[in-house]
Amino acid sequence: MTVHGAGRTDAGVHAMGQVASVQLACAHDAPTLGRALNAQLPPDVRVLGVEEAPADFHARFSARFKHYRYQMERAPIADPFRRAWTWHVPDALDVDAMAEAAQLLVGTHDFAAFQSAGTSVTETVRTITRSAVTSGDVLVYDVEGTGFLRHMVRAIVGTLVEVGRGRRRPASMASLLEKRTRADAGRTAPAQGLFLVRVDYD
Numbered sequence: 001m002t003v004h005g006a007g008r009t010d011a012g013v014h015a016m017g018q019v020a021s022v023q024l025a026c027a028h029d030a031p032t033l034g035r036a037l038n039a040q041l042p043p044d045v046r047v048l049g050v051e052e053a054p055a056d057f058h059a060r061f062s063a064r065f066k067h068y069r070y071q072m073e074r075a076p077i078a079d080p081f082r083r084a085w086t087w088h089v090p091d092a093l094d095v096d097a098m099a100e101a102a103q104l105l106v107g108t109h110d111f112a113a114f115q116s117a118g119t120s121v122t123e124t125v126r127t128i129t130r131s132a133v134t135s136g137d138v139l140v141y142d143v144e145g146t147g148f149l150r151h152m153v154r155a156i157v158g159t160l161v162e163v164g165r166g167r168r169r170p171a172s173m174a175s176l177l178e179k180r181t182r183a184d185a186g187r188t189a190p191a192q193g194l195f196l197v198r199v200d201y202d
Contacts, residue, residue: 006059006199007066010151012191014085017067017198021059057201065129065144065200070157071193072139086138087157087193093164099133101163101170102141105156105177106131112180114155116188124149124180133160142197151188159186 006019028036034050041047056062071086073079078088105128112124130144141157159176162168168186176185 004059006063007148007196009194009196010191013194013196014192015196017196019059019063019199019201021053021057021062023055059199062201063147063199064202065146066148066196067130067142067144067198067200068148068153069143069195069197070141070153070189071195072141072157072161074139082138084192087190089139089161091165093139093161094166095133095135095139095164097166097170098141098160098164101160101173102131102133102143102156104131104170104173105143109177110180111149111152111177113176113182113185114152114159115149115182116151116155117182119150121149126152131156154189154191154194155182155185155187157189157193161189162186 001022001024003020003022007015009015009018024033026033030050030052034047037047037050072089073082073086074089074093076090078090079086108125108127110125115121115124126145126147126149128143128145130142132142134140134142141153141160143153143156159168159173163170163172
């Protein structure tokens, strides 16, 4: 039995909306399977629902859109209760500049500048439908698209933080997309602030 996930998350990344598909041969109905799985899984992993799907459904390859969220804590002193869920960035950040830079990523672009070095993926064009920074108790970056490269969201966040710190202009995001060079973009943000929020299917 092979279980296929909708996305591969790095160690330390969280998934609120992970979807998995598996082919089973049993007489149990979907609700019973859900209860049985939760009885066996560790307490930090929960099955929220089980549904029958067409035979050709694949959690990863049938996905049409994914929504990721990255959370940053901006307090001068890191909250120990948030350390597993946020990246602590105590610096003063220009949130408006970050939001402007994020908006430049919407559309179909080559995101090679935001892909981890050494990956085997050769097609680096992706379509982003939403890219937004919102400020509150926690600074949040939400991004939705048809697909993502390895470490792409974390590399974008690292670059946005450089914009917020004033180390690069918002317009530099367009230049990064054009030049396609990973070394020109910002650092890869830590894993713990990233969440897979939702996966959409037709």
